[in-house]
Amino acid sequence: MITLGMFLCLWICTAKDIKPARIMTWGFLLYLLVTAIFDINSLYLLPIFALYLGLAIYAFVRPWRQYYGNKARKWKKRWVQHPAELLGYRMASWLLRLVPLSVLSWMGGRILEHFGPKSARRQQIISENLAQVMPENNNPEFIRKIWNNWGRTFAEGLKYGTYRRNMGRLVTVKNWDMVKDLPQFLIAMPHLGFMALMALPFLGRGPRIGVTYKYPSNPLTNDVILESYGLGQARDLHFIPVGNAIPMVRALRNGDILNINSDQRPSGAPYLNFMGHPARTSPGIAQLARKFNLPVVVGHVRRTRGAKHEIVFDGIVNVPRDGDAATDEMRGMQMVNDVMSRAILDAPDEYLWMHDRWRP
Numbered sequence: 001m002i003t004l005g006m007f008l009c010l011w012i013c014t015a016k017d018i019k020p021a022r023i024m025t026w027g028f029l030l031y032l033l034v035t036a037i038f039d040i041n042s043l044y045l046l047p048i049f050a051l052y053l054g055l056a057i058y059a060f061v062r063p064w065r066q067y068y069g070n071k072a073r074k075w076k077k078r079w080v081q082h083p084a085e086l087l088g089y090r091m092a093s094w095l096l097r098l099v100p101l102s103v104l105s106w107m108g109g110r111i112l113e114h115f116g117p118k119s120a121r122r123q124q125i126i127s128e129n130l131a132q133v134m135p136e137n138n139n140p141e142f143i144r145k146i147w148n149n150w151g152r153t154f155a156e157g158l159k160y161g162t163y164r165r166n167m168g169r170l171v172t173v174k175n176w177d178m179v180k181d182l183p184q185f186l187i188a189m190p191h192l193g194f195m196a197l198m199a200l201p202f203l204g205r206g207p208r209i210g211v212t213y214k215y216p217s218n219p220l221t222n223d224v225i226l227e228s229y230g231l232g233q234a235r236d237l238h239f240i241p242v243g244n245a246i247p248m249v250r251a252l253r254n255g256d257i258l259n260i261n262s263d264q265r266p267s268g269a270p271y272l273n274f275m276g277h278p279a280r281t282s283p284g285i286a287q288l289a290r291k292f293n294l295p296v297v298v299g300h301v302r303r304t305r306g307a308k309h310e311i312v313f314d315g316i317v318n319v320p321r322d323g324d325a326a327t328d329e330m331r332g333m334q335m336v337n338d339v340m341s342r343a344i345l346d347a348p349d350e351y352l353w354m355h356d357r358w359r360p
Contacts, residue, residue, distance in 0.1 A: 002042055002049050006031065009049075009056035015083040016059040017220055024052065025090050067219035068241050077218075086220040093158050093224065101159045101170075105307040108155025109148040116147035122354040129353045133275050137348060145349040149303065153194050156307055157228025163309075164200060164233055172304070173201050175313040178297070183207075184255055185295045188262040188285050188317070190340040191352035193301035194309050196229040198259055199237055201311060208236040210251040210258045215241040245284075252292050260285045262336055265357055272334050275341040279358045286332040289319040296332070298339040302347045315339045 010028050013021040031048065034040070064078075073082070096104060117123050126146060130138035156163075163170050179185065184207060189195055199209045211229060216222055223231060230237050240247045242264065251258055265280045272281040289296045296317040304310050317339065319332030344351045 002045050003032075003035070005049055006052045009052035011083055011087070012056040013052075013059045014086055014220070015079050016062055017065050018055070018059045018062065020055055021059075022090070024055065025087065026094070029091065029094070067222070068215050068244070071219075082218045082220045085218050086224065089221055089224045093227075096155070097158050101156065101162050101307050104155045104159065105152045109152040112151025112154065113144055113148040116151065117143070125356050126353045129356075129358060132358055133277055134348060142349060143353075146351075146353055149193075149350050150352070150354075152303070152307070154228075156194055157196060160196060160228060160230050161233060163197060164203070164230070167200055170307065171197055171200060171309050171311060173311045173313075176201065178313045178316060182295065182297070184252075185257060185297050185316075186252075186285055186289055187257065187259040188296050188298045188336045188340065189259065189300055190263045190344055191261055191355055192344055192347065193303060193350045195261065195301055197301050197309055198299060198311060199230060202257060203234045203236055208238060208251070208254070208256045210238055210240050210248070210256045212240050212242050212248070212258070212260045248288065252288060252294070258288070262333075263340060263355075263357060265355075265359065270330065272330065272337055274337045274357070275344060277358055280360075281333055281337060283329045283333045285336065286319050286329040289317075289332065290321060290325065290329055293321070296336055298336055298343070300340070300343040300347075302350055312343070314343050 006028060010021070010024050013024055027048075031045075035045075099107065123143070126143055127138055130142070187198060189198060196211075199211060202209050213226070213229065216225055226239055229239065231239065238251075240251065240258075242261075248258060262282070262285050263274065264282045266282045267280070269280040269282050271278040273279075274281060285296060288294070296319065297313055298315050298317060299311065299313045301309050301311050317332060317335045319335075320328040322328060
């Protein structure tokens with residue numbers, strides 16, 4: 001009964017997203033381990049249960065937190081689905097962090113290689129994208145490589161700190177001379193490879209690095225997901241949800257470098273050529289570059305061997321400033337698309353083909 005009570009208390013605290021919930025999760029896992037090994041009188045566990053109960057009562061009466069976007073959530077998501085996802089993320093990530101990087105990477109690849117294709121919708125998107133853009137690779141073997149790579153990438157995200165501490169051994173940089181003397185710029189990246197590593201060469205060198213990302217549908221998992229992108233790893237690294245223009249402008253005014261995944265497909269965006277086919281393309285990075293008169297550095301991350309990666313700077317795009325702003329931005333964005341397309345063609349099995357990129 002004490003175990004069930006502690007778990008229910010942990011669930012309430014997780015659902016209400018109070019700060020002690022993270023430590024409570026650790027404590028509950030430790031409690032399960034200790035009670036499984038030692039025969040402990042339940043009377044000695046009552047103080048721990050009382051602590052959990054007190055925190056649960058505090059969490060229950062506390063108002064719900066406000067999140068980015070402040071989207072309304074149904075009670076099933078508030079009390080069941082979202083806390084279950086967060087607890088699963090936390091417990092799995094903490095346990096998997098104990099596994100060596102090379103083994104963890106291999107495990108992630110094999111797991112997603114097996115279970116990824118069972119997502120009929122994602123499998124369909126991959127096949128449709130390949131049939132349209134690279135029909136020669138629309139086969140089970142190539143699709144298996146796609147799932148394997150992303151399984152490795154997701155697992156490696158749990159070891160972001162390991163990559164940062166072992167930068168020279170695990171991560172190499174190509175064409176660093178292209179950017180090392182630039183005081184400020186924007187980085188445009190496709191969804192290719194272990195994207196979070198792109199910030200590593202710039203950490204501790206002066207300007208802050210602003211990284212844009214898609215805010216999750218489950219707000220409870222936001223910090224857990226961002227930990228795979230370096231949240232808490234460095235003071236000069238901060239994150240901005242996609243579509244939140246004000247923090248982007250503020251970051252550039254403060255002299256930050258801004259890293260943007262520039263192959264998004266916002267509804268209503270104009271069509272530009274991407275890998276030889278029309279695709280809705282957000283001109284956001286070109287608009288910012290023109291507004292602040294900054295160059296756009298196009299780069300990507302690719303896997304070299306096992307859990308090792310290479311950061312590649314592919315080229316610099318200077319958005320035209322010849323006349324009409326909209327025309328200049330479209331021309332600049334097409335130039336960015338062209339460079340990103342060439343990078344994808346160099347390592348096509350590492351691209352996020354399960355992203356519905358070419359849908360009208």
